Amino acid sequence: MSGHSSYVPKTGIERWLDARLPIIRLTHDSAVSYPVPRNLNYLWTFGGILAFMLVAQIVTGIILVMHYTPHATMAFNSVEHIMRDVNYGWLLRYLHSNGASMFFIAVYVHIFRGLYYGSYKAPREVLWILGVVIFLLMMATAFMGYVLPWGQMSFWGATVITNLFSALPVIGETIVTFLWGGYSVDNPTLNRFFSLHYLLPFMIFGVVVLHIWALHVVGQNNPTGVEVKNVQKDTVPFTPYATIKDLFGMVVFMVVFGWFVFYQPNFMGHADNYIMANPAATPAHIVPEWYFLPFYAILRAIPDKLGGVIAMGSAIVVLAFLPWIDTSKVKSMTYRPIARQLFWAFFVVCIALGYLGAMPAEGGYVIASQIFTALYFGYFVALFVVGLFERPKALPTSIADAVLASAHGGSAARIATATAAEPNVKG
Amino acid sequence: MAHATDTSTGTTRRDFLMLATGAAGAVAIGAAVIPLVSQLAPDAQTVAAGAPIDVDLAPVAEGQAIKLFWRGKLIFVRHRTKKEIEEAKAVDVATLRDPQTDEQRTKAGHEQFLIIYGNCTHLGCVPLGNAPGDPKGDFDGWFCPCHGSHYDSSGRIRKGPAPLNLPVPPYAFNGDTKIKIG
Ligand code: HEM
Numbered sequence: 140m141s142g143h144s145s146y147v148p149k150t151g152i153e154r155w156l157d158a159r160l161p162i163i164r165l166t167h168d169s170a171v172s173y174p175v176p177r178n179l180n181y182l183w184t185f186g187g188i189l190a191f192m193l194v195a196q197i198v199t200g201i202i203l204v205m206h207y208t209p210h211a212t213m214a215f216n217s218v219e220h221i222m223r224d225v226n227y228g229w230l231l232r233y234l235h236s237n238g239a240s241m242f243f244i245a246v247y248v249h250i251f252r253g254l255y256y257g258s259y260k261a262p263r264e265v266l267w268i269l270g271v272v273i274f275l276l277m278m279a280t281a282f283m284g285y286v287l288p289w290g291q292m293s294f295w296g297a298t299v300i301t302n303l304f305s306a307l308p309v310i311g312e313t314i315v316t317f318l319w320g321g322y323s324v325d326n327p328t329l330n331r332f333f334s335l336h337y338l339l340p341f342m343i344f345g346v347v348v349l350h351i352w353a354l355h356v357v358g359q360n361n362p363t364g365v366e367v368k369n370v371q372k373d374t375v376p377f378t379p380y381a382t383i384k385d386l387f388g389m390v391v392f393m394v395v396f397g398w399f400v401f402y403q404p405n406f407m408g409h410a411d412n413y414i415m416a417n418p419a420a421t422p423a424h425i426v427p428e429w430y431f432l433p434f435y436a437i438l439r440a441i442p443d444k445l446g447g448v449i450a451m452g453s454a455i456v457v458l459a460f461l462p463w464i465d466t467s468k469v470k471s472m473t474y475r476p477i478a479r480q481l482f483w484a485f486f487v488v489c490i491a492l493g494y495l496g497a498m499p500a501e502g503g504y505v506i507a508s509q510i511f512t513a514l515y516f517g518y519f520v521a522l523f524v525v526g527l528f529e530r531p532k533a534l535p536t537s538i539a540d541a542v543l544a545s546a547h548g549g550s551a552a553r554i555a556t557a558t559a560a561e562p563n564v565k566g
Numbered sequence: 567m568a569h570a571t572d573t574s575t576g577t578t579r580r581d582f583l584m585l586a587t588g589a590a591g592a593v594a595i596g597a598a599v600i601p602l603v604s605q606l607a608p609d610a611q612t613v614a615a616g617a618p619i620d621v622d623l624a625p626v627a628e629g630q631a632i633k634l635f636w637r638g639k640l641i642f643v644r645h646r647t648k649k650e651i652e653e654a655k656a657v658d659v660a661t662l663r664d665p666q667t668d669e670q671r672t673k674a675g676h677e678q679f680l681i682i683y684g685n686c687t688h689l690g691c692v693p694l695g696n697a698p699g700d701p702k703g704d705f706d707g708w709f710c711p712c713h714g715s716h717y718d719s720s721g722r723i724r725k726g727p728a729p730l731n732l733p734v735p736p737y738a739f740n741g742d743t744k745i746k747i748g
């Protein structure tokens with residue numbers, strides 16, 4: 140949707156480079172002159188926040204590796220060494236461990252944003268599926284990272300999650316032995332998880348490039364869900380509008396991140412992980428990191444081992460099929476009176492599953508998990524059915540109309556002139 | 567090109583070469599995958615650590631249980647009380663999820679000793695029930711805290727999500743209280 144390039148090389152060197160590797164042009168077209176819908180709200184700043192978090196995790200991670208020892212007898216102590224002896228080691232480790240949580244907070248906001256505004260619908264299906272792939276890779280990365288400090292939660296988390304594969308008929312046990320490189324979680328397991336924990340973030344980086352490429356082909360969705368019709372009227376250039384807004388969102392996000400790192404660095408962790416791994420005793424109450432809890436609740440809700448694993452896997456994979464499950468053409472929930480309520484119900488269901496995942500698997504909690512698991516999948520069925528008969532509210536004819544209708548008189552005129560004048564302003 | 571065409575069948579020497587190259591490539595890739603995957607399996611050192619071990623059970627008093635490791639796997643040895651043995655034998659095997667008699671799980675003449683792997687068959691946690699104050703579940707055996715599986719005094723699954731009994735490792739008695747595991 141960006142049309143032809145508006146980049147004009149100004150110096151001789153730029154012209155020389157542009158004829159050989161048009162990298163400045165690419166940057167200009169995708170981060171400066173790139174048109175963004177003028178009505179984006181702060182939920183759209185989370186994409187930038189996620190990119191920032193990925194880079195932050197890679198930088199802190201590479202530094203941690205300089206001081207960390209991937210061995211079953213030494214890993215735990217090397218993390219304590221980072222915490223006590225390495226200059227600013229405590230900071231780097233807390234940035235990395237809390238960074239993982241913040242990364243997931245951002246990705247969940249980003250996903251719910253997509254669900255609410257129908258960002259998964261045509262023409263953004265591939266963009267959405269790439270997002271689901273990134274989410275899966277993030278889960279794998281965070282899971283393997285959590286194993287590295289080799290505490291009790293690391294060890295037993297690794298045991299429980301790798302054992303999920305033993306539920307597969309016939310080949311299950313072999314797969315588990317191959318994952319472990321032994322007959323239980325041990326040093327070979329730690330070593331291969333370390334290798335993959337280093338690799339996967341760079342694979343995420345690659346998929347993020349594809350994700351942004353796809354985004355720049357189809358353009359951003361927006362709170363009305365109405366596609367851009369007139370680039371002049373409906374959009375503003377990425378720089379300075381989106382750049383500054385993203386930056387502001389990022390700074391606010393970093394304040395929260397900083398608060399956790401400096402004041403509550405272990406709030407989102409578990410005390411048991413400060414006890415070295417002991418293969419002879421499981422902690423009384425093992426729970427995964429908070430960001431896995433809803434899926435963990437679904438796993439435990441099904442009384443059958445294989446069934447539980449299938450349900451948990453489906454809970455994520457079903458997201459990839461959402462573009463075809465949701466039968467409504469209207470994207471934004473703002474204009475869908477029934478689906479909108481379903482969305483909020485789904486949001487509450489996810490929070491409830493998260494709570495249940497942290498509770499012991501007994502009595503009423505199990506029954507509640509089963510009900511909420513049914514409701515979780517029910518959302519997707521309901522979206523399919525509701526789309527067939529729901530009568531959406533009247534959509535605005537264009538993004539500009541939606542914006543100008545809510546702004547008043549003079550200010551609306553001002554916005555209109557500012558936008559129209561924009562292409563002449565230097566980027 | 568025309569001179570390479572075998573007009574009677576419509577195939578060419580080039581078609582043959584393409585197929586042969588493709589086949590050779592597929593074999594080569596397949597061969598390359600073998601070491602890439604095989605290295606994930608337990609290595610020689612890990613396998614060698616599975617040599618049999620001798621254990622003396624004499625110090626394990628009645629009602630007591632110990633934990634030991636063989637091939638990196640946790641093993642429980644429980645010296646069962648009369649009551650526990652009777653309970654294990656009284657069960658109607660047909661009602662069990664993973665039907666096995668107590669006789670199949672112990673050695674004749676040594677019924678007091680139950681020797682089983684110590685990782686829950688659900689997702690691998692260590693069930694509680696060895697230490698004196700531990701919960702033993704509803705069947706005088708073990709209780710897995712992770713997702714609530716109950717094992718009886720023969721280590722058989724009775725309640726909860728685990729599908730199978732705690733397996734019996736390969737072992738033999740050589741002497742009244744001496745066993746060789748492996
Ligand atoms: C997607 C990005 C990443 C995520 C979500 C992530 C997540 C995690 C998590 C949750 C931990 C456990 C922290 C703890 O409780 O101590 C961890 C540890 C670790 N990660 Fe990462 N990580 C990422 C990227 C990286 C990268 C790129 C590297 C190296 C190049 C790295 C190296 C390490 C090391 C050495 C540890 C062990 C030290 C420690 O536990 O603090 N990570 N990671």
Ligand code: FES
Nearest residue numbers: 686688689710713
């Ligand atoms: S691991 Fe024992 S019940 Fe799940």
